[in-house]
Amino acid sequence: MDDPQVKGAISLRRTAFIWLAGLMAIIGVCAATASYLLAKNEASDFLDNQLRQIARYIGDVPPSPVVDPDGGVPHDPEDDFVIQVWDASGHLLRQSHPSIDIRREPATGFANISTDTNNWRVYTLATPKRTVQVSQEMSVRQELATDAALQSALPVAVLIPLSLLTLSWIIDRIMTRLNRMAVAVASRDAASDDPVPIDDVPYEVIPFVSSINLLLARLRALLEQQRRFVSDAAHELRTPLSALQIQIDNLRHCDRDGRFAGRLAELEAGIGRATDLVSKLLRLARYDAREPAPTPGPIDLVQLAVDIVARLTPLAESRSIDLGLTSRHPAIAIGALADFEIILGNLVENAVLYTPLGGTVDVAVEVTGQEARIEVRDTGPGIQEDEIGRVFERFFRARPQEAEGSGLGLAIAKAAAERNNARLSLALREDRPGLIACLLVSLDFG
Structure with a gap:
């Protein structure tokens, strides 16, 4: 549109979409973040509980390392737990990974231990007869927790753009009704003063349309008053103008020597112009009153x-x-x-x-x-x-x-x-x- 007023106008659709889209985006980000943190904490708690359960069910075996217990099934060695078992005197009875040296913790509980190569999450189960210690790399735990958290937050991240598309479609449906009303009002004849119909108008817009109809009613009353005034004034002027024309004709008959012929001609021309103006006013008043046209x-x-x-x-x-x-x-x-x-x-x-x-x-x-x-x-x-x-x-x-x-x-x-x-x-x-x-x-x- 080239109208500068239209260019500078506020778009109701754009404003509603921006505010609602912003609100939905903020809610989505907060929900995804909360889901991520909760899932990450839940995964960490689950892995801690896993360490505890393994420690509780470790049995007594001869002091020899366990070599390839999975029978060659492919797996990532980093995902293995490090299991260590000591007797009451502190002698190492069992160690799943001899190359990894993790110090023995004196009391039952969780601890974070750093070695020369990695950081470990350790659970120690200390009893009077033995000490069992199960360890897991922190990087593996972080990876597992992050994967679980991302999988939990992924549906929310996917639903945000889908929700925005749905929101845009809903707003378009709502604005379509307003656009239909705008088109109906814009396509009305300039002389039409009938009320704007409110059959298909949203409930919230009815007061606005009612105000427009009230203004149209006032405009209709003013135009009707103006038409009546023009028509009545033109009718009233026709009689004295006709009388003046008759008087001029009478004066012309009396002016036998023609001394006032020029002045009478000017006066007659002025009355002719006034009569023509009155005729035009009457014709315009009939058009304004929208009188039925002659049979076409x-x-x-x-x-x-x-x-x-x-x-x-x-x-x-x-x-x-x-x-x-x-x-x-x-x-x-x-x-x-x-x-x-x-x-x-x-x-x-x-x-x-x-x-x-x-x-x-x-x-x-x-x-x-x-x-x-x-x-x-x-x-x-x-x-x-x-x-x-x-x-x-x-x-x-x-x-x-x-x-x-x-x-x-x-x-x-x-x-x-x-x-x-x-x-x-x-x-x-x-x-x-x-x-x-x-x-x-x-x-x-x-």
Whole structure:
């Protein structure tokens, strides 16, 4: 999205995922660490108990070393226990590994002993008749305990990324409902003021949607009040304007020598402009009220363009403007003829009024695929680029404001186009100064 406000907005999905993912990661690391330490301690206790059990069940044998008791079964010699047995007088009765010399401990219990080559975990069982001592390398114990701890922590480490993927999928499912609601709201017509439905809205979002509906209701009331005011004011103005026109006609009959003809003409022109403004306000009020459009029917767009050009030719000739139809592709559309006359009439009249004396206004009807394109090209001063988006606003007049106008013509044309599912746009000419007004209409091929 190019909107800087959207770029700087906070993503609810990203925020929820970061916080929940961070929480799950912390919990997973703590659980894996605790599992690792507990499993390591448990393995160490198990190995200590193993030393104790071996010491208890060592029997008395002649004083000779045990050589290859496993019958050649492959194994790691480092994993062997070192067993030593002394008699009551301290003579060595048995030693499983003669090359390893581990000192005799005087009392029963565990001890950590270091020799020239290794560190040992030793359990000594001292009785009045003999002393049994079982030893195991610390590195072997560390390896066994670490392997057991890692195997215990491994499921937690594997479940963390799987949980994050599941969390992302769950958040996506939740946000999908919000996205559907956002799409439904964004796709609503600009003139639609119906409440936003809450059937498929999450419970926690209902207060927010209800607030939007409340604002829409207030907006609907304000717009309705504005429409009533414009309509009532326009109706009230029509009567005094008509009365003024009658009085001007009466004064003209009384002015037999023509002394006040010029002033009466100016006054009549002013009343004509006011009457035209009132008529436009009434028409705009009807569009705003969304009154049912006249029964749609087939419209010959070429004939419509010919009629509009013929009607405005006197105005163009009075300004020495070359007004003509440059393209006549046959095109039949379905819509309200009165609305299309208003649209095209406004476009051509504006082009004639804003084009300098001696300029050119070309009207073209072309067909592309399923659409007809009616273009009105003039050689006027055009519109400032920063004002093109505002020309359809009511009472807005783009610079330069050399021609007279009320600023309602394009707003009425836009409303009439929307009522007939047509699209109206303006663009600057690229080949020379001027403006291109374009009306796109879907064709009827029935």
